[in-house]
Amino acid sequence: MDKEIKAHVQQLLKQDKRLDGRKLDQYREPVKVEYGIAKTAEGSAKVQIGETVVTAGIKLSIEKPYPDTPDQGGIMVNVELLPLSNPKFETGPPSINAIELSRVIDRGIREAKAIDIKNLCIEKGEKAWTVSIDICPINAAGNLFDAAGLAALAALKDAKFPKYENDEIDYKTRTTKKLALSQEPLPVTIIKIGDKFLVDPTLQEEKAIDARLTVATTPDGTVSALQKGGDEPLTIAEVDEMVKIALEKGKFLREKL
Amino acid sequence: MSKLLIKEKEIVVPGEALAEGMDYLPGTGTYRLNDKIIAKRLGLVNISGRAIKLVPLSGRYLPKFGDKIIAKVTDITMNGWIVNINTAYSAFISMRDATSSFIKKGDDLTKYFDIGDYLRAKVVNVTSQRLVDLTMKEPGLNKLRGGRIIKINPQKVPRIIGKEGSMVSLIKKKTNCNIVVGQNGLVWISSENFDNELIAEKAVRKIEQEAHLGGLTDVIEKFLDKLMGGKK
Numbered sequence: 001m002d003k004e005i006k007a008h009v010q011q012l013l014k015q016d017k018r019l020d021g022r023k024l025d026q027y028r029e030p031v032k033v034e035y036g037i038a039k040t041a042e043g044s045a046k047v048q049i050g051e052t053v054v055t056a057g058i059k060l061s062i063e064k065p066y067p068d069t070p071d072q073g074g075i076m077v078n079v080e081l082l083p084l085s086n087p088k089f090e091t092g093p094p095s096i097n098a099i100e101l102s103r104v105i106d107r108g109i110r111e112a113k114a115i116d117i118k119n120l121c122i123e124k125g126e127k128a129w130t131v132s133i134d135i136c137p138i139n140a141a142g143n144l145f146d147a148a149g150l151a152a153l154a155a156l157k158d159a160k161f162p163k164y165e166n167d168e169i170d171y172k173t174r175t176t177k178k179l180a181l182s183q184e185p186l187p188v189t190i191i192k193i194g195d196k197f198l199v200d201p202t203l204q205e206e207k208a209i210d211a212r213l214t215v216a217t218t219p220d221g222t223v224s225a226l227q228k229g230g231d232e233p234l235t236i237a238e239v240d241e242m243v244k245i246a247l248e249k250g251k252f253l254r255e256k257l
Numbered sequence: 258m259s260k261l262l263i264k265e266k267e268i269v270v271p272g273e274a275l276a277e278g279m280d281y282l283p284g285t286g287t288y289r290l291n292d293k294i295i296a297k298r299l300g301l302v303n304i305s306g307r308a309i310k311l312v313p314l315s316g317r318y319l320p321k322f323g324d325k326i327i328a329k330v331t332d333i334t335m336n337g338w339i340v341n342i343n344t345a346y347s348a349f350i351s352m353r354d355a356t357s358s359f360i361k362k363g364d365d366l367t368k369y370f371d372i373g374d375y376l377r378a379k380v381v382n383v384t385s386q387r388l389v390d391l392t393m394k395e396p397g398l399n400k401l402r403g404g405r406i407i408k409i410n411p412q413k414v415p416r417i418i419g420k421e422g423s424m425v426s427l428i429k430k431k432t433n434c435n436i437v438v439g440q441n442g443l444v445w446i447s448s449e450n451f452d453n454e455l456i457a458e459k460a461v462r463k464i465e466q467e468a469h470l471g472g473l474t475d476v477i478e479k480f481l482d483k484l485m486g487g488k489k
Contacts, residue, residue, distance in 0.1 A: 003374075004401075004403065005405070007403070008403055008405060012451055
């Protein structure tokens with residue numbers, strides 16, 4: 001499938017050129033973050049990278065903690081690939097891509113310990129806050145990983161607790177208490193085509209991917225999560241190189257928050 | 258007494274009355290209701306004599322006999338290829354219409370066209386059930402190798418081509434690219450020089466965006482001169 005476009009992308013990369021004329025490590029313009037787009041969510045954000053648009057919403061609810069972690073709240077990440085965002089997406093149970101995307105975002109936030117889940121506990125073994133992060137692409141035009149990761153982080157930063165009194169949550173009244181974030185993890189996806197590394201692939205470039213690595217990093221340069229995709233293997237030197245690019249590009253994306 | 262309710266080149270919405278009285282005739286994109294002419298689509302009004310026509314601003318491609326289009330192979334059957342032609346219905350190229358070379362019995366059809374290939378073809382038949390038959394047995398109809406395919410609004414295709422191909426040949430001349438414009442809104446651009454390919458794509462996008470404006474050829478000529486700079 002798509003042999004011609006793949007050959008074309010590969011041939012251009014030999015001259016360090018991309019289909020849309022960008023540099024290899026350049027993101028599409030504009031990179032935009034908009035906060036508070038949904039009034040019914042506790043926190044929400046819309047992120048645009050080039051033509052790709054992704055929204056994320058945070059919902060806070062009170063659940064019974066899991067029996068093995070009675071003093072901890074929970075984090076849930078769910079991605080729904082809406083059919084309106086790309087003709088390739090179908091309705092029905094989440095596809096393998098949606099599951100991978102949600103798990104990569106989840107791991108980045110969870111393993112960086114961005115949300116202190118012990119703080120979310122209200123009553124040990126009985127009640128704790130659960131943070132649900134829902135991500136929906138509005139237009140999936142490539143590089144959903146970075147856009148979704150940025151949207152999730154922006155929405156988390158926007159989130160405020162609802163009023164909680166006498167065992168009841170009043171979602172209509174928001175308090176000024178913010179959801180405390182101890183870290184701000186941000187995923188950056190680096191793709192490998194031939195022997196070249198590039199960021200922010202378009203849909204056409206995604207068809208020509210040999211390997212990809214999503215690196216979630218925190219501002220101090222800690223790598224909190226990795227996810228490898230694609231058919232080709234990566235050497236240790238290549239992973240090092242990709243992490244370096246991810247740290248640099250993470251800084252760039254962080255400025256947009 | 259007949260009366261026009263709108264001006265030439267005005268944008269109208271579906272259901273809007275364009276003219277009153279029987280002196281005016283409904284053209285494409287309009288219909289008559291009692292003594293009024295009503296718009297069927299969102300578009301620009303074009304008044305030529307007594308006929309009122311509507312040039313739609315957007316919409317899907319509808320296959321028409323004789324159109325030269327760009328098709329993408331989606332499936333291979335026993336006797337031909339099923340292709341996507343950027344419309345609601347899929348089209349079919351039979352083996353005998355696809356190539357002039359002899360295809361042996363039981364031959365592997367992917368040798369000729371594989372899934373994902375782009376082809377330049379002509380519509381030879383559209384049935385009442387909207388089954389579309391294509392042919393490639395004509396000079397200039399072949400598989401498109403290399404280059405890039407871009408998708409544009411099918412209603413803007415006439416502007417990309419220009420009067421008797423003036424616009425597309427202007428881009429070809431200035432950027433030294435091979436360009437094929439399919440009536441179904443797919444455009445193929447290929448060049449030895451990658452930068453020129455990019456400039457040609459930008460020009461096509463600009464035409465698509467400013468298709469409703471007049472004097473476009475001059476604007477595009479200046480645009481191309483600026484982007485091409487001193488290089489040839």
